[in-house]
Amino acid sequence: MAGELVTGPGLIQWGSLLLGRRQAAGVVTPYRWSGLSGWEETPALDSGTVNRSQQHGAWPGPLLAQPRTVTLDGLRVRTPAGQIGAAVRTLNAATGVVQDEQPLVVWLDDRGPLLVYARVLRRALTVDRVWQLGHSAGGAIQWQATDPRRYVLTEQTGVTALPAPESGLSWGTPVETGLDWGSPTETGLAWGTPGSTGDLTCTNAGDAPAHPVIEIRGPVDTPAITMSGTGMVLEYGITLAAADTLVIDTWAGTVTLGGQSRIGTASLRSSPEGAFTLPPGTTTLSFRAAPGSTDPAAQATVRWRSAYW
Numbered sequence: 001m002a003g004e005l006v007t008g009p010g011l012i013q014w015g016s017l018l019l020g021r022r023q024a025a026g027v028v029t030p031y032r033w034s035g036l037s038g039w040e041e042t043p044a045l046d047s048g049t050v051n052r053s054q055q056h057g058a059w060p061g062p063l064l065a066q067p068r069t070v071t072l073d074g075l076r077v078r079t080p081a082g083q084i085g086a087a088v089r090t091l092n093a094a095t096g097v098v099q100d101e102q103p104l105v106v107w108l109d110d111r112g113p114l115l116v117y118a119r120v121l122r123r124a125l126t127v128d129r130v131w132q133l134g135h136s137a138g139g140a141i142q143w144q145a146t147d148p149r150r151y152v153l154t155e156q157t158g159v160t161a162l163p164a165p166e167s168g169l170s171w172g173t174p175v176e177t178g179l180d181w182g183s184p185t186e187t188g189l190a191w192g193t194p195g196s197t198g199d200l201t202c203t204n205a206g207d208a209p210a211h212p213v214i215e216i217r218g219p220v221d222t223p224a225i226t227m228s229g230t231g232m233v234l235e236y237g238i239t240l241a242a243a244d245t246l247v248i249d250t251w252a253g254t255v256t257l258g259g260q261s262r263i264g265t266a267s268l269r270s271s272p273e274g275a276f277t278l279p280p281g282t283t284t285l286s287f288r289a290a291p292g293s294t295d296p297a298a299q300a301t302v303r304w305r306s307a308y309w
Contacts, residue, residue: 003105003153006113012036012072013105014120014143017094019072030087034074039106042309043068043148065309068116068148070104075139077125084134088125095123095141104143105153113153114308116145147251149208151305156202158302160287162220162294163198196296198287199228202278205306209277211251212304218244220298222267222290227276227283234276235267242297250276278304 005013010021012033019031048061079087098119107113126138204210216223218240225248226233236255240246247256253274255263263273287300 002103002115003107003113006105006107009107009109011107013103014141015094015102017091019075030077030079031091032074032076032078033072034076036070036072036106036108038068038070039108039150065148068118068145068150069121070106070116070118070143070145072141074137075125075141077136077139079134081132081134084131084136088136091125092123095120101146104145114150115153116143116150117147118143118145149206149210149307149309151210151307152206153305155303155305158200158202158285160198160200160285160300161196161296162287162289162298164196164294164296199284200287200300200302202283202285202302202304203306204278204280204283204304206308207280208307208309209279210304210307211249211274211277212302213250214248215301215303216240216246216248216287217297217299217301218242219293219295220289221293223298223300224267224270224288225276225300225302226286226288228286229284232271232276233269234273235270236262236265237267238262238265240298248273250274 005018012019020029044066046064049058051058101117103115104118105115122142219242221239224235
């Protein structure tokens, strides 16, 4: 799990590398820092606002966040004399040039840890006369997160089946023996197994919209996920067998089945995948399918993290 080494305020984890203020959260590490910029700042914005041609002012356009750049300043490496080389080698290995983003976890205060997915853009260490004494001060590490939102560490999951009615009152089997009032004492009528509403509730506790990952498992025909109150829907003209799972990644904008793209099966009333986000607060999603597609084994699973600017 991302952030397993971050146990209290003042700690930052990048891969297996732990950076901390002096004995932060009772943890001693040779890598310490004094400042962090770009973390508690809103990312730069691209504005779609267009000036009015014959009036004062402008037509307000969408605001789209640019990647987030996070810079750790005042990086210090402190080790016993003669051991700084090993510590620097570990730091260099952890902050090398890689193509894939990985979690950067920061715990600043009582709000708890948050993470972004980022890559290292730059690393710098100061080499001066105290290097041989096991000390380097004034260094820096810079990351860039293409998704500028900050997320809680714990991923939430919601699961629902297709709508199904309750089975109703039991009149007795194999012959009708009357209503079952409960035994050995009368506990009330047995109304049957509760049905499924086909709905699930998703809570985004943050202040930024969150992109969910939706997995739809068959057997189901023309599966659809509808967001209540907005009219947004993800619907696909596809028939899924019991062993099939359609994966919709709304951040990546992909729809895959067995690793192959199925985005072409989106119906005419389906919304763009990238626009299907969970706003801050509570949202109800409904799992539906074509008439006659009622197999109780069909299932929709939604995974998301609360997101913050």
